[in-house]
Structures are given as C-alpha cells and as structure tokens.
Amino acid sequence: MPIYESHAIILKSFKLNEADRIVTFFTSRYGKIKAIAKGAIKPKGRYLGRLELFVHCNMIAFGKERMNLLRLNSCDIVNSFLPIRESFDALSHAFVAVELVNTVQKECDENREAYQLLLDALIAISAETDRNKLETLLRIFELKYISCMGYKPNLHSCVSCTGGLETGRLGFNAERGGVVCNSCNKSDPVSFLVSPGTVRLMERALSTPMDKASKLVAGGKVLSDLRKCVNKLIEMHVQYSMRSEFMLDLAKA
Amino acid sequence: MKGPKFLIELIGLFQKFPGVGQKTAERLAFHVLKSPSNEAILLAKALVAVKEKMALCSICNSITESNPCLICGDSNRDKQIVCVVEEPHDVHCIERAGEYNGVYHVLMGVLEPLDGVGPNELKIDQLVDRVKSDGIKEIILATNPNLEGEATAMYVFKVLQPLGVLVTRIARGLPMGGDLEYADEMTVSKALGGRMKM
Numbered sequence: 001m002p003i004y005e006s007h008a009i010i011l012k013s014f015k016l017n018e019a020d021r022i023v024t025f026f027t028s029r030y031g032k033i034k035a036i037a038k039g040a041i042k043p044k045g046r047y048l049g050r051l052e053l054f055v056h057c058n059m060i061a062f063g064k065e066r067m068n069l070l071r072l073n074s075c076d077i078v079n080s081f082l083p084i085r086e087s088f089d090a091l092s093h094a095f096v097a098v099e100l101v102n103t104v105q106k107e108c109d110e111n112r113e114a115y116q117l118l119l120d121a122l123i124a125i126s127a128e129t130d131r132n133k134l135e136t137l138l139r140i141f142e143l144k145y146i147s148c149m150g151y152k153p154n155l156h157s158c159v160s161c162t163g164g165l166e167t168g169r170l171g172f173n174a175e176r177g178g179v180v181c182n183s184c185n186k187s188d189p190v191s192f193l194v195s196p197g198t199v200r201l202m203e204r205a206l207s208t209p210m211d212k213a214s215k216l217v218a219g220g221k222v223l224s225d226l227r228k229c230v231n232k233l234i235e236m237h238v239q240y241s242m243r244s245e246f247m248l249d250l251a252k253a
Numbered sequence: 254m255k256g257p258k259f260l261i262e263l264i265g266l267f268q269k270f271p272g273v274g275q276k277t278a279e280r281l282a283f284h285v286l287k288s289p290s291n292e293a294i295l296l297a298k299a300l301v302a303v304k305e306k307m308a309l310c311s312i313c314n315s316i317t318e319s320n321p322c323l324i325c326g327d328s329n330r331d332k333q334i335v336c337v338v339e340e341p342h343d344v345h346c347i348e349r350a351g352e353y354n355g356v357y358h359v360l361m362g363v364l365e366p367l368d369g370v371g372p373n374e375l376k377i378d379q380l381v382d383r384v385k386s387d388g389i390k391e392i393i394l395a396t397n398p399n400l401e402g403e404a405t406a407m408y409v410f411k412v413l414q415p416l417g418v419l420v421t422r423i424a425r426g427l428p429m430g431g432d433l434e435y436a437d438e439m440t441v442s443k444a445l446g447g448r449m450k451m
Contacts, residue, residue: 044430048437049439054400077438082442091404091407092366243367250372250408253411
C-alpha cells in the first residue's frame, strides 16, 4: 500500500460525519489529493486545528494506487498563516486564491510551480495589511496561476491582427487570449478598453516572482482593469465564476 | 435487502439519521421491535410533535414550542447581553454549562465562501435590528473557532462596530482534560494570548 508523504496546503476541508473530515490537500509531490481524516472533529483529537483551510503542513497518507480517497495518517503544521486568520481583509483574499486553485487543479496532477505559487501568494497575503495591495497581490497571483496552467495571455502583439501594439488606447479580448490594438478594438464587440499601465503591470507581474510581487503597485484604474482582465480570463478558460468573490465586496464595505 | 416490508422501511428511515449506518439502523429498528408498544407509540408521537409543534423563535431563531422562546420570555434573563451562535443546537450546548444568564441570537449558519454562502443567507440583519432597538450592551460572539466561524465573527464585528455596542469573543485555547503535547500551534498561540491572572 503506497505511502504519500509531502508538504501540502489545505484547499478544502469539510465534515463527512460526526467524527471525520474529508480534506483536500495541494501537495508539492502528488498535486491535489483527497484524504479522510478519522476522528478529526473530536474535541481532543490529534487533528484538531490542523486541518483548517490555508494550513501549510507536512502530511502523510496512505491508500491503494488509483484510489480517489486516501486515509490521513498524520498532519504537522509548517505554517498556519495566523495573520490571515486574524484579518478579514486578508482572509477574504486568501479564500479567492484557494478557491481558484481548488477549481482549476486536477486531482493527482503534480505541479510544483503552481504549488510554490500558491504558497508564495499565501505568505505575501499574510504579510500585507493594505487592502489595495492585497487585491493587487491576489490579481497578480490569479494571472500568474492561470498562465502557469497554460492560459498565459498574449501581451506583446495584437491577438486579432498580430500586429504590434502602438501606444494609446488598447483593448483586451479574453476569448482570443490577450491584448488587441486600438484599430482592432474599435471593431471588436467582445474586447474592452484597458489602460497601457494595466498591460505593463501584467507584463511585469508575469516576469516577477510571486514572493517579490508585493513590490508591484497598482492604482485604482489599473487595479479595476486588472481585475476585469483576470476575471474574464478565468471565466473564459475555467468556465467558472468564483463563489468567494463576494468576500472581497464584504471586506470593502 | 430482503425481509418484512415495515421493518426494512424502518431500517431505511433510521439510516437517514446523521452518523447512522446500516448496522446501527438495524439495531435501532430491532430495539423498537422488541420494546413495549407504548414506548414505540411515545417515540412516534414525539417525532410527530417535534415536526408539528416546534418552530423558530421570532426573536432569537432558536427552536421553541412557544413564541417567544422560554429564554427570550424569561424575565430573570439579562436581555442586554446577547450570545451569537451558529445553529439552534449551540444554544443547548451553552445552556448545558449553566453559566450564562443572557439571551441568544442564532445566525442559522456561517459564512462559507467556498460554497457561496454569504451574509444574506444568515440572520445578521436581524441581529443588527435587535442591537438598534433593544438597547443591547454586549454581544458575545460564540461561533465555532474554525475558519468559517472566525470569518463570520470578524464580519459580524465589522457590521456591529459602528453601532457602538461592546462586542466580545469567547475564549479560544486548550480544552479541559486536553494535552499540550497534542495541541497545534494555533491553539497554543491562542491559549497563551488569552491567558489570565491566577
């Protein structure tokens, strides 16, 4: 019976019955896997407090190969991201990041780059308190994550006419997967206007490691354009509208 | 499953209860079968009464057979202190301790962002109305100390803060009879943060 031992981030955790939980781990070695944690809900159980969302842990599980549900044997916390749990703003942004990964990531599909990206994003979110910066970090994470999953937008040439991008008004077409030039934008009913600053920020975001992303700054217009571009890309490629987005509105209210 | 029709039906119905598998359902059904008729009739009557006569209290949303509930209608209770809980059965958990003399407000759930459960699905607006109209001095947030419970507590605090009411959170830390060795870092950190003078 194979043993699965890996560092992991908890993406989802829900009650199965009166005593047990089913936990979704995003592991560095095996990708997304699910495991049943026996006795996780008991008030003095060994898993109590360890199987919460966002927890970065070292987990051991076992089960037969090709089994969808493993059995959790141990889970030791590496980082519980306490600052995220103590701030509603940080918590709201972390929920959206984790939901995206849980939705897009296929089970047992190893992706160390995506794992590291999520870990770096949670570290960055837990270190940030400014709401604008938190949202910038979240959007940069989303952009980098969907790029890492193979949906990288084309930001260097017009996705409609393949010509160069002159300065001035630019458009963004998620269906075609990138930026459109001014002349194509006028005749394209799907694209919407984006500022050149947004395109520059997206370029810089894609070339900057996630752990350095907190240095990137986005103003109000650039941030709202970035939010629109990333949301359209997610809707287009993932065909899923994020359920936890309402948390961002609650944080702003 | 083969067997007498009514017995199979009863086993099937018991199996719908949370935490009851087929074996337990069979044991329960055979227990009912063996027990005296009057006990089975009492059980049936209690089941019907629970569904027909129990309702939610219009003030606090806890389960009651009279409106307002016995706690909201009790003049000896301190109506200026409201303990906010997730579900109606949490009221019974706190009442069992016998330490609390205030009243309750049941939210009927918690924020569950990954399942799309937002504040509109909870009784938060009703709590805000109570704070505005009932002269409440203190709100005790007693949602579960898990991520969803914490998120809900933080959100309720955010909503109530401008109203000037004192908002407190139940203590978090080590359980009685627990063991430091098995406590996770978060629990130990909360236990140390909430330490009290002896």
